[in-house]
Structure formats: structure tokens, C-alpha cells
Amino acid sequence: MPVDKLNSIAITDIESVNDKTDANIQAFNGVEFAGYGGLTWSTGGTDAVRKTQGTTGTIAAFLMTGGYSS
């Protein structure tokens, strides 16, 4: 079954277990841990050209400013 939290800590906030990061954890209770599975790329919306800009935020709330127009 899906587990969202451990001891009230969100899974996404857990950085390591006994100092081991996910890539170094082989199994939990005999169940294999898949570890990192690689990137999946997808295409989002287009926007006017700019280069050497600054960016930050989340995919759903992203911020970009400055740069060159051409």
C-alpha cells in the first residue's frame, strides 16, 4: 500500500535512513527499494526568447526574470 508519511514525516522530506541516501538503500523489510529511476522529460508552454535569466520556484509556480531578449 502507498505510504505517505513515516512518524509524521512526509516521504519527500526524508533525506536519509541511518545516514544512507535512497540510492544506497537496497530494501525495506525484504522489499526491494527501486532507488533513483532516471529523469522523465516533458514539454511545457512556450515563451518569448531570453537567455542567461534567473529562475526559481516549482513547476506549478515558477519564476523567471531578466536575461537577454536575443
Add this chain to the structure above:
Amino acid sequence: MSRLSTTREYNGSSWSAGGSLGAASNCKALTGTQTDALLFGRGTDSANPTNTTEKYDGSSWSSSANMVNAKRGGTGASAASAIFTCGDSDQTNQLWDNTSWSTSVECTHNLQSGSESGTTTDAIVAGMVDTDAGAETDKCQTLDGTTWSNSAVVTLPAARYGGGWGSGSTEHWHYGGINYNSSYGSPTPHTCLRTTVRWDGSSWSTDTDAPSAGGTSGGLYNGSYAMATVANSGSQGAVYHAGANYTAPDTHTNQEYTWEATW
């Protein structure tokens, strides 16, 4: 080529306008969120960086305390905590504590035009120009607490103007840039790298290629990546807005892509 003062906001599918900067900038350091962000380490003219910083509240920008030294580059975990990590003329770190900038320890190399991520105590800088040597490099350095050390070199050809994202010294991705050591001449321009490599804290490995941007090799340079947690999904992600590719010698074609990477 003109610098921009405009701000653009992305909601996962489309872009819209935000507030305008106080000064048009080619900037490489923006940290925080869409409603609480810090801009620093930027250039406002063709030759020199500036020490000015600005903060964003979701609708408008306002001036903040100046950096100790004018530099281009940097990274950070939030608008309240940021780090400038070497580049331009020296390798001295500068730290932001939500009120003022101060100087800190030095990096092991003076690197710029590569990629960086992390916090004031846990950071990584991956190439791609060794300013002191005046040449491309595959050097990489990580910050563990207050000490910088050399890490395994990036397993890509050394290239300028690449990009990357990550959470610091134990997880970082590097992509793209122009490989000036690749063959050049009509009709073959230098190669723009397309491969993405991932750092897991101890070694680099090849990751999934980014989509092709056309041109000679499908790769890009001068774009900008940022680590971007995918809200409410439990997965992590990054957003990339494209820069340009090479299509022929001295022909740089600007791109308008937005790509999202998840894992």
C-alpha cells in the same frame, strides 16, 4: 542584444507577466519562491557585474542590501538564505542572511558559466570555465559545512554556458553548454551538448537525454534550469526555459521551449 527587466511566471502550462525589475539584468542567481524571491549576482551592463540585489513579493520588486563585492552567479534555498559561490574575478563566497551579505570561505577553484545548486552550508559548483586558467574545465567542487573540496570531474566534455539544478552536494544534474573543443568549420559549428549527467554525492552518471532542440546536436546553451518540487505529487521536478542552439557556424538560433523534468 538588450537586457530585460521583465518577470515571467509559469503555472505548469503557460507563462504570464509579473512585476518589472528595478534594473534590466542578465542574471544567474534567483532563489526563493514565486511570491518571495531574492535576485543577486547579476550584470546590468556589458562588461561588469553589479552588487545590487532585489526582492520580489509576488507582484513587485524592491531594492535590498548590496552584496559585499559585485559578482555574477550564486544559488540558495530561499529568499532568506543564499550563497554566492565564486566566479568572475575571485573565488570568495558571500552569504545572505535575510538582512545583509558577508564574506565566507573560498572555493577551491574560480569557476563560472557552469551550474550550481544548494544552500549556504551544502552546495555544488560544476565547471565549466576555470577563470584563473581562462579555459573550459570539467572541474567540480562541493561545500560540506564550511569546507570546499574538489569532487570527481563532470563526465561531460568541458563546455561553457551549460546549466543545472539540484539540492546541493549529494544530488545535482548538469546539462548542455557549448563544447568549444569540438570541431568547427562550415557547415559544422561547435557542438552544443545534449546529455544530462547526475551527481549522487560520490560519482557522476549519465541520465536521460533532454528533448532535442534541433541544430547540429540537439543541445542548448545559455538556458536556465531550476530545481522545482512538483507540488502535491510526491515527486521532484525541474523546469528549463531554453536559451539557444547552434545551427551553423556563428548562427545561434534562439529557442522558446519550456521543458519539465521529473523523477
